[in-house]
Each structure stands twice: as structure tokens, then as C-alpha cells.
Amino acid sequence: MLSKTCEYALRAMIYVAQQSRKGKVVNIKEISENIDSPELFIGKILQGLSKQGFLKSSKGRYGGFFISEKDAETSLADIIIAIDGDKMFKGCGVGLAYCSDINPCPIHNEYKTARSLMYNIYKKTTLIQFTEKKQETKFFLKRE
Amino acid sequence: MLSKTCEYALRAMIYVAQQSRKGKVVNIKEISENIDSPELFIGKILQGLSKQGFLKSSKGRYGGFFISEKDAETSLADIIIAIDGDKMFKGCGVGLAYCSDINPCPIHNEYKTARSLMYNIYKKTTLIQFTEKKQETKFFLKRE
DNA sequence: TTTAAATAGGATAATAATATCTTAATATCT
DNA sequence: AGATATTAAGATATTATTATCCTATTTAAA
Ligand code: FES
Ligand code: FES
Numbered sequence: 001m002l003s004k005t006c007e008y009a010l011r012a013m014i015y016v017a018q019q020s021r022k023g024k025v026v027n028i029k030e031i032s033e034n035i036d037s038p039e040l041f042i043g044k045i046l047q048g049l050s051k052q053g054f055l056k057s058s059k060g061r062y063g064g065f066f067i068s069e070k071d072a073e074t075s076l077a078d079i080i081i082a083i084d085g086d087k088m089f090k091g092c093g094v095g096l097a098y099c100s101d102i103n104p105c106p107i108h109n110e111y112k113t114a115r116s117l118m119y120n121i122y123k124k125t126t127l128i129q130f131t132e133k134k135q136e137t138k139f140f141l142k143r144e
Numbered sequence: 145m146l147s148k149t150c151e152y153a154l155r156a157m158i159y160v161a162q163q164s165r166k167g168k169v170v171n172i173k174e175i176s177e178n179i180d181s182p183e184l185f186i187g188k189i190l191q192g193l194s195k196q197g198f199l200k201s202s203k204g205r206y207g208g209f210f211i212s213e214k215d216a217e218t219s220l221a222d223i224i225i226a227i228d229g230d231k232m233f234k235g236c237g238v239g240l241a242y243c244s245d246i247n248p249c250p251i252h253n254e255y256k257t258a259r260s261l262m263y264n265i266y267k268k269t270t271l272i273q274f275t276e277k278k279q280e281t282k283f284f285l286k287r288e
Numbered sequence: 289t290t291t292a293a294a295t296a297g298g299a300t301a302a303t304a305a306t307a308t309c310t311t312a313a314t315a316t317c318t
Numbered sequence: 319a320g321a322t323a324t325t326a327a328g329a330t331a332t333t334a335t336t337a338t339c340c341t342a343t344t345t346a347a348a
Contacts, residue, residue, distance in 0.1 A: 001145045001232050004336070007239025014238075014250055027294065041337050047296065060345025063294045076251065088145050094158075095151025097287040106158055106274045106283045107220065107265070114262040121254045130250045139250045143241040148306070171324065185307050191326065204315020205323040 006083040009045050011035035011141045013067070013079055014130045016046075016055060020067040021131035027064040036142035045083070052082055067127060077122035089119040150227040153189050155179040155285045157211070157223055158274045160190075160199060164211040165275035171208040180286035189227070196226055211271060221266035233263040 002010070015034050019026045028046070032039040046065055050057045054074055055067045080088065092099040093111030101108070130139065146154070159178050163170045172190070176183040190209055194201045198218055199211045224232065236243040237255035245252070274283065 001235070002237075002239065004239065010238045029294095038337055040339080043295070044297095044337085050295090057295060058345075059293095059295045059343070061291095061293045062346065063344080065295090091145070093146075094154045094285075095146065095148065096284060103284045103287075104282075105285065107269060108283075110265045110269065114258065114265050117261055118258040121251070121258050125251060125254065138248075140240060140247045141238075141249070143247075173324095182307055184309080187325070188307085188327095194325090201325060202315075203313070203323095203325045205321095206316065207314080207324045209325090 002080060002088070003084050005041075005045060006080055008035065008037040008042055009049065009079055009083050010076055012037065012042050012046060013049070013055070013074075013127060015141055016065050017067045017072050017127035018131050020072070025058065025062065025064040025066045031065070034141060049079070049082060054079065054082065069128075072127040072131060074127055075123050076125045076127075077119060080122060089115060146224060146232070147228050149185075149189060150224055152179065152181040152186055153193065153223055153227050154220055156181065156186050156190060157193070157199070157218075157271060159285055160209050161211045161216050161271035162275050164216070169202065169206065169208040169210045175209070178285060193223070193226060198223065198226065213272075216271040216275060218271055219267050220269045220271075221263060224266060233259060 012031050012035055015031055016026055028039050028043040031037075031046075032042050035042070046055065046057070049055055050065070053071075055065055055071055057063070057065050077089070090099060092105055093107045093115070094105045096105050099105075099108065099112070105111075156175050156179055159175055160170055172183050172187040175181075175190075176186050179186070190199065190201070193199055194209070197215075199209055199215055201207070201209050221233070234243060236249055237251045237259070238249045240249050243249075243252065243256070249255075
């Protein structure tokens with residue numbers, strides 16, 4: 001499971017990608033309203049991702065966040081790793097310090113399978129996929 | 145991903161099941177040494193599980209925790225749900241308040257597949273499976 | 289050039305998760 | 319009966335996560 005921070009990050013990145021596709025720069029107020037997250041907190045999160053090059057930010061009036069076509073090729077897996085680290089994709093299912101084929105924990109083999117499917121799904125899913133006109137309206141980034 | 149509490153719980157339950165199979169009642173000191181967890185914390189955790197009927201406890205000298213053959217049929221999934229709730233198995237992959245086929249988040253369909261495989265693995269895995277003589281030695285419940 | 293609106297950055301606050309302490313109750317051995 | 323070793327329970331402490339505050343910096347419009 002993802003941290004709350006990471007869940008906000010994914011929703012925010014998807015939202016920004018969608019707006020960027022339409023040529024719009026969005027500010028944290030708009031983002032937080034559309035993904036239902038604390039405004040200042042999502043600011044902090046995107047600041048971090050922006051430093052790491054996942055999206056562009058501009059200061060000043062009419063500033064905000066923007067994801068270029070190139071950056072929209074980022075996979076969800078990459079964003080998750082940037083925020084939560086790779087524990088979810090590499091860590092042991094019962095919390096041993098590391099996961100190992102040679103010294104497996106009791107659930108190692110089966111857990112590894114599920115973990116890897118989870119990774120593949122997040123890895124093959126890129127932000128671009130949410131910016132198609134048709135797709136956009138049928139998905140939800142918050143709940144009423 | 146599981147909470148740390150839940151990871152301790154799984155390792156502890158597996159360890160207790162293994163010892164119970166040999167007819168041994170184990171105390172929290174022994175458990176914590178063998179699964180590498182804080183002694184008093186694992187006490188608290190098992191206290192809770194014991195109240196919920198996942199294992200037996202006995203007070204007093206030579207007391208400790210014990211898992212009957214019947215209780216060893218408990219699946220890891222049931223333990224996880226008892227401690228962390230079912231968010232991991234039912235929750236939305238990008239953190240929406242609930243997961244829905246009708247109002248799906250962008251990753252809903254694929255996430256659901258991975259999540260469900262993860263559940264099936266934890267569900268079909270019961271404590272008994274770790275108590276077979278052959279199995280026991282080749283698994284690790286802590287790392288040096 | 290002034291004003292307004294935005295992110296950046298560092299500090300702080302609030303909350304939740306993890307861990308420990310203390311005392312009570314219970315059981316067993318001597 | 320008394321000593322000892324154990325879990326139970328509730329309170330407390332510590333640490334990590336989540337969230338906010340405040341000030342600085344930047345940009346663009348008026
Ligand atoms: S060692 Fe536990 S999942 Fe690999
Ligand atoms: S709505 Fe997000 S995973 Fe189902």
C-alpha cells in the first residue's frame with residue numbers, strides 16, 4: 001500500500017498531466033480542489049517532484065505546475081519510487097530487512113509473484129494514458 | 145504494503161505456530177528474539193489477536209502463547225485484516241475514499257487484478273503450512 | 289514601478305504509528 | 319504460603335507521517 005503522500009502525488013500528477021495536455025498551467029489551489037487534498041501539502045509534494053525533474057513549476061502570477069509531453073511518459077512506478085522508495089516493489093512480504101531468493105521468508109515465492117505483477121502494472125502505466133480526451137471524463141480523481 | 149505492526153504479527157504467528165506444533169508454549173521474550181521485534185510490543189499485538197481468538201494465551205509461570213491445530217488453519221489474510229483492516233485488499237490504488245467498478249479511478253481495472261492476486265496468495269496461505277518439519281528450517285523469520 | 293499572485297524553503301504543529309513503562313492479575317513451583 | 323514468572327491492561331513516551339505557517343523570491347499585470 002502507498003503512503004497518503006504518494007496517493008496525493010499520483011492523483012496530482014494525473015490531474016496536472018490532464019490539464020497540461022490542454023495547455024493549462026495549474027496552481028496548487030486548483031489541484032487540491034480537484035483531487036481533494038490539502039492545498040499546502042500538495043504544494044510541498046509537487047515541489048519535491050519538481051526538484052527531481054518529474055514536472056516543471058513556474059513562480060509568480062499565473063505560475064503553477066506543468067507536465068511536458070516528454071514528462072508525461074513517466075510511469076506511476078517511477079513516481080511511487082520517488083516518494084515511497086522501492087520497498088513496495090522489492091521489500092519482503094513479512095517485513096524482513098531485505099528479500100532474498102536464497103534466504104526466503106515463508107511467503108517469499110508467492111509474494112514475489114504478486115509484488116511483481118503490481119510493479120508491472122504501475123510501470124506500464126504512464127501519465128499520458130490519462131490525458132486522452134475520451135479517457136479523461138470517465139475517470140475519477142476524487143470522491144464526493 | 146503492511147504496517148510494521150502487521151509484519152511483526154505475521155512473523156510472530158508463524159513462529160508461535162511452529163513451536164505449538166512441537167507442543168511448546170512460548171513467551172514474548174522468546175518470540176521477540178526469534179522474529180526480531182520489540183518484546184513488549186509483540187506482547188501487545190498478540191494480546192489483541194488473542195482477544196480476537198486467533199491464538200490462546202496463558203498467564204503465570206510457564207505461561208505464554210499457543211496456537212491450536214484448529215487455529216493454525218487461520219490464513220495470513222485473516223490476520224492482516226484483523227490488524228490493518230481490509231484497505232489493502234479492497235481499497236483504491238490511488239487513495240480514493242472507496243474503490244468502485246462504476247466510478248473507477250484511472251488505474252482501477254489493472255490495480256484490481258493485482259490486488260486480488262495479492263489477496264488470494266495471503267488467503268490461501270495458512271499457518272499450518274509453516275509447521276511441517278521439512279519446511280521449517282528452510283525459512284527465515286529474521287535477518288542477521 | 290508598484291501590486292498581486294504564485295512557488296520555494298525552512299520552521300513548526302498536529303496526528304498517527306510504534307514502543308515502553310507500570311501495576312495488576314494469574315499460575316506454577318518450592 | 320511465598321517467591322517467581324508470566325500475560326493483561328491502561329498510561330505514557332517516542333518517532334514518523336501528515337499538515338500548516340511564515341517569510342522570501344519570482345513573475346506578470348496594471
Ligand atoms: S524474503 Fe520475504 S518476500 Fe522475499
Ligand atoms: S477506484 Fe481506484 S482502484 Fe478501484
